[in-house]
Amino acid sequence: MIKKCLFPVAGYGTRFLPATKSMPKEMLPVVNKPLVQYGVEEAIEAGMNTISFVTGRGKRSIADHFDISYELEHQIAGTSKEVYLGSIRNVLEQGVFTMVRQREMKGLGHAILTGEPLIGSEPFGVVLSDDLCLNEDGPGVLAQMAELYSQFRCSIVAIQEVPMEEAHKYGVIKAEELKDGLYRVDDMVEKPPQGEAPSNLAIIGRYILTPDIFDIIRATPPGKNGEVQITDALLTQAKKGCVMAYKFKGRRFDCGSVTGFVEATNYVFENVYADPA
Numbered sequence: 553m554i555k556k557c558l559f560p561v562a563g564y565g566t567r568f569l570p571a572t573k574s575m576p577k578e579m580l581p582v583v584n585k586p587l588v589q590y591g592v593e594e595a596i597e598a599g600m601n602t603i604s605f606v607t608g609r610g611k612r613s614i615a616d617h618f619d620i621s622y623e624l625e626h627q628i629a630g631t632s633k634e635v636y637l638g639s640i641r642n643v644l645e646q647g648v649f650t651m652v653r654q655r656e657m658k659g660l661g662h663a664i665l666t667g668e669p670l671i672g673s674e675p676f677g678v679v680l681s682d683d684l685c686l687n688e689d690g691p692g693v694l695a696q697m698a699e700l701y702s703q704f705r706c707s708i709v710a711i712q713e714v715p716m717e718e719a720h721k722y723g724v725i726k727a728e729e730l731k732d733g734l735y736r737v738d739d740m741v742e743k744p745p746q747g748e749a750p751s752n753l754a755i756i757g758r759y760i761l762t763p764d765i766f767d768i769i770r771a772t773p774p775g776k777n778g779e780v781q782i783t784d785a786l787l788t789q790a791k792k793g794c795v796m797a798y799k800f801k802g803r804r805f806d807c808g809s810v811t812g813f814v815e816a817t818n819y820v821f822e823n824v825y826a827d828p829a
């Protein structure tokens with residue numbers, strides 16, 4: 553039912569400098585696959601075959617990754633090395649890729665609004681590829697959320713319990729639990745100061761948004777750090793009673809931090825990666 557997924561990929565990746573000086577952080581490989589490809593595979597698995605990138609300067613290699621590399625294809629055609637192209641060929645067969653450039657970095661809300669021409673007026677997924685989400689025991693996080701959307705027809709944020717002292721790094725919700733792992737959001741705040749978080753339920757980088765969010769973002773003034781925050785726009789929807797939060801099944805690695813990235817690499821190498829040859 554949800555056909556499109558937006559990937560804001562214009563950010564600088566300062567925490568990974570110097571690696572990200574001339575290379576997008578989304579192209580950093582976890583074992584043998586760029587971070588962004590994990591997110592794209594998760595979206596396609598959820599039936600969201602139109603992948604829309606909100607990209608920026610210096611991010612061309614993302615567009616190139618989701619295209620044929622003619623010379624490479626030609627060189628290795630018919631050799632034993634072709635198996636290594638298997639996963640990206642699958643993605644290219646199933647996905648349609650659209651892009652728009654975000655010229656100025658004015659926050660996640662602004663990045664999502666920049667994607668409006670690619671989305672139009674339908675509900676859509678959002679993936680922050682920094683957050684690598686894996687669920688080997690069943691459907692991926694976006695597929696879980698798409699299923700919920702078909703029941704509730706509201707915006708949905710994925711959440712995770714975090715230690716209270718970590719809550720200031722996230723958007724944090726205050727919510728009423730409707731049933732196991734499913735909440736109706738009453739309040740939400742972007743990166744609350746230490747000790748002021750309304751709960752330990754942190755938003756992670758998976759959203760399903762209803763298209764009225766675009767007009768709401770347009771009317772949302774800059775918030776935390778002077779940026780237009782998606783959390784603030786979602787709060788406007790929540791006040792109308794239509795934002796759900798979902799404690800997803802699976803694991804999430806914060807690949808925007810060096811520690812999380814190393815954890816993800818170890819985990820994928822030990823539990824997920826299989827040499828295709």
Ligand code: G1P
Binds near residue numbers: 721742754755756808
């Ligand atoms: C963004 C959102 C924040 C959310 C986080 C999840 O923050 O603004 O609400 O909790 O992603 O990763 P960022 O990490 O981009 O600063």
